[in-house]
Amino acid sequence: MAPSVLIVDDALFMRMMIKDILSKDGFEIVGEAENGVEAVKKYAELHPDLVTMDIVMPEMDGIEAVRNIIKIDPGARVLMCSAMGQQPLVVEALEAGAKDFIIKPFQPAKVVEAVRKALHGDGG
Amino acid sequence: MTAKEGSASLSAIQIDALREVGNIGAGNAAIALSQMVDKKVDLSVPKASLQPLVCIPELVGGPETPVAGVYLNIAGDCSGSILLLLEKESAESLAALMVPHDLAAGAEMGVVKRSALQETGSILSGAYLSALGQLTGLFFKPSVPGFAMDMAGAIMDYVLVDLGSAEEHVLVVETDFTVSGVKILGHLILFPDLGTLATILQRLGVPLE
Numbered sequence: 001m002a003p004s005v006l007i008v009d010d011a012l013f014m015r016m017m018i019k020d021i022l023s024k025d026g027f028e029i030v031g032e033a034e035n036g037v038e039a040v041k042k043y044a045e046l047h048p049d050l051v052t053m054d055i056v057m058p059e060m061d062g063i064e065a066v067r068n069i070i071k072i073d074p075g076a077r078v079l080m081c082s083a084m085g086q087q088p089l090v091v092e093a094l095e096a097g098a099k100d101f102i103i104k105p106f107q108p109a110k111v112v113e114a115v116r117k118a119l120h121g122d123g124g
Numbered sequence: 125m126t127a128k129e130g131s132a133s134l135s136a137i138q139i140d141a142l143r144e145v146g147n148i149g150a151g152n153a154a155i156a157l158s159q160m161v162d163k164k165v166d167l168s169v170p171k172a173s174l175q176p177l178v179c180i181p182e183l184v185g186g187p188e189t190p191v192a193g194v195y196l197n198i199a200g201d202c203s204g205s206i207l208l209l210l211e212k213e214s215a216e217s218l219a220a221l222m223v224p225h226d227l228a229a230g231a232e233m234g235v236v237k238r239s240a241l242q243e244t245g246s247i248l249s250g251a252y253l254s255a256l257g258q259l260t261g262l263f264f265k266p267s268v269p270g271f272a273m274d275m276a277g278a279i280m281d282y283v284l285v286d287l288g289s290a291e292e293h294v295l296v297v298e299t300d301f302t303v304s305g306v307k308i309l310g311h312l313i314l315f316p317d318l319g320t321l322a323t324i325l326q327r328l329g330v331p332l333e
Contacts, residue, residue, distance in 0.1 A: 010268060011239050011242060011243040011246070012235065012236060012239040013222075013223070013236055013239035013240040013242075013243050014239075014243055016236065056246070056266055056267065056268055057268060058268050083246055083247050083250035083266075087254075088263045088265075089265065104156075104243075104247055104250075105156050105157075105159040105160040105247055106159065107159060107162075
């Protein structure tokens with residue numbers, strides 16, 4: 001069965017890009033969210049195998065969302081997608097429980113590689 | 125040029141240090157842009173300067189020039205704001221390069237292109253902030269960006285209302301990129317809040333007197 005992915009990013013363009021990259025590689029995109037609040041709600045509802053999470057978002061940022069998702073499911077696999085210049089935030093996200101991160105803008109091959117790594121690493 | 129109170133009285137070496145931040149930031153931005161459009165990006169030597177706040181609309185051809193603006197606030201160790209202004213034609217060419225037709229299938233093209241430009245603003249600003257962060261050892265946290273296509277004067281009015289306590293002079297980095305033969309003309313403007321410029325200059329090793 002194709003691994004299920006929830007894509008979280010406030011930019012429609014980024015969601016489309018990630019969706020395009022991952023669905024071409026055989027992943028099933030089960031949902032999208034445009035802020036942290038929505039992400040936590042959709043995670044509880046869908047329990048995807050993996051979440052791609054933007055950091056800077058309205059309502060609730062990606063780091064707070066990771067904390068809340070880990071509370072619901074300590075084994076959750078979250079991959080942070082952050083823009084260059086937000087590296088200190090990435091450290092905070094990893095401490096909050098995210099598995100790994102990729103820096104925007106990204107190349108398709110890097111996204112797929114990071115997603116596979118996050119899926120097959122610890123925490124399952 | 126006569127120096128107005130406060131921030132304008134910078135020495136040549138201080139201006140030079142700020143210019144260097146702009147140059148490195150523009151280099152980062154070119155790499156980021158190249159990855160986003162998946163094409164080679166040529167960067168002309170960026171021109172960085174300190175400009176009076178009131179002169180910003182003139183940089184892009186006057187207050188009535190149509191532009192695309194991406195605006196965000198900075199928090200963290202220092203506060204301020206960033207505005208990326210792209211000439212309307214440049215913005216449209218860039219959006220067309222970024223959004224392949226098949227990607228936008230099922231969604232309204234205009235909405236996707238808007239989002240693509242907003243995200244570009246966010247990533248390019250990130251590239252500059254990253255350079256500034258590396259050179260100063262300070263952390264700058266960007267906010268969610270706002271996006272507008274309007275006349276330069278209208279966009280500046282909005283920014284001025286938001287600014288509150290800004291320095292009278294701002295750091296302007298003029299950046300010309302060429303992507304697949306298409307010229308993208310833009311200005312990235314850093315509005316430091318009062319005190320931020322002093323902190324940045326101190327960290328760069330050229331403190332205000």
